[in-house]
Amino acid sequence: MIDNALNRLRDKRPAFEPGHVWLAGAGPGSMEMLTIGVLAAVMEADIIVYDALVDPDLLDYARPDAERVYMGKRGGQPSASQDEINRRIVELARRNLRVLRLKGGDPFIFARGGEEAVALHKAGVPFRVLSGVTAAIGAAASTVTPITMRGVNNALVLMTGHDKDGVTELDYAALARLDQPIVIYMGLTYLAEIAARLRKGGMDRAMPVAVVQNATRPNERILISTLEEVAEKVKSEGLRSPALVYIGRVVPVGEKLREMAAEFA
Numbered sequence: 001m002i003d004n005a006l007n008r009l010r011d012k013r014p015a016f017e018p019g020h021v022w023l024a025g026a027g028p029g030s031m032e033m034l035t036i037g038v039l040a041a042v043m044e045a046d047i048i049v050y051d052a053l054v055d056p057d058l059l060d061y062a063r064p065d066a067e068r069v070y071m072g073k074r075g076g077q078p079s080a081s082q083d084e085i086n087r088r089i090v091e092l093a094r095r096n097l098r099v100l101r102l103k104g105g106d107p108f109i110f111a112r113g114g115e116e117a118v119a120l121h122k123a124g125v126p127f128r129v130l131s132g133v134t135a136a137i138g139a140a141a142s143t144v145t146p147i148t149m150r151g152v153n154n155a156l157v158l159m160t161g162h163d164k165d166g167v168t169e170l171d172y173a174a175l176a177r178l179d180q181p182i183v184i185y186m187g188l189t190y191l192a193e194i195a196a197r198l199r200k201g202g203m204d205r206a207m208p209v210a211v212v213q214n215a216t217r218p219n220e221r222i223l224i225s226t227l228e229e230v231a232e233k234v235k236s237e238g239l240r241s242p243a244l245v246y247i248g249r250v251v252p253v254g255e256k257l258r259e260m261a262a263e264f265a
């Protein structure tokens with residue numbers, strides 16, 4: 001049945017041609033969140049250049065002769081620079097290989113996929129983008145926390161906790177005034193600073209916060225707190241990356257829905 005679905009898909013989308021690079025997202029970890037399009041690309045690629053957050057089990061679906069190249073960036077560990085990654089994928093495409101550049105989550109959400117697309121275009125290498133389930137959406141499902149809930153919120157802010165210069169510089173008072181849920185990627189390092197800026201901007205110190213570590217994976221962990229206490233609690237409970245920080249009134253909705261879902265477990 002799955003072979004049938006993969007064949008139908010291949011009939012309907014552009015062929016994965018030698019010399020092309022596909023920038024793809026493997027989702028947040030669980031195979032349940034892998035798209036069939038990305039699975040088909042994994043099975044066809046000549047070479048897969050993958051990131052730290054990609055589940056290595058997924059590479060078992062690659063052709064036995066396909067090359068697997070780890071090019072991830074994990075905080076605090078030696079890793080390839082973005083320029084090196086850009087150069088490598090261009091060079092592999094010029095060797096006339098079908099190159100799959102595989103990232104955790106979605107390639108266009110805090111994943112430098114845009115920069116890789118620009119580098120490929122500049123080098124004259126044809127590319128496509130295959131979406132993946134981003135961590136915030138995956139974690140919403142696995143923690144039963146709606147991203148939007150009528151009567152609770154009408155918008156969602158996705159932000160990163162830092163950029164290359166340190167804590168993300170945003171108008172935190174505007175974010176506080178907006179009063180819509182915020183999901184922070186890479187948010188643990190500067191969590192105390194971000195919480196302080198939101199409070200200074202007028203956000204209620206009791207605003208509910210959830211931190212979800214290893215979302216969608218068997219070792220998923222969730223911590224519930226408030227804006228005032230979350231940074232301390234993350235430290236005392238030893239939560240680590242990869243983790244997402246949800247701030248907003250959808251957090252208690254999630255707590256209720258988890259209880260409801262557990263009734264059927």
Ligand SMILES: C[S@@+](CC[C@H](N)C(=O)[O-])C[C@H]1O[C@@H](n2cnc3c(N)ncnc32)[C@H](O)[C@@H]1O
Pocket residue numbers: 028029053103104105106107108109110111133134135136139184185186187212213214215216217241242243244
């Ligand atoms: C470089 S970003 C990559 C985001 C990815 N492109 C996406 O769309 O999900 C890495 C950050 O994503 C978040 N993340 C990715 N996978 C996660 C997971 N399974 N559980 C919790 N957070 C995750 C964490 O904040 C992590 O530090």
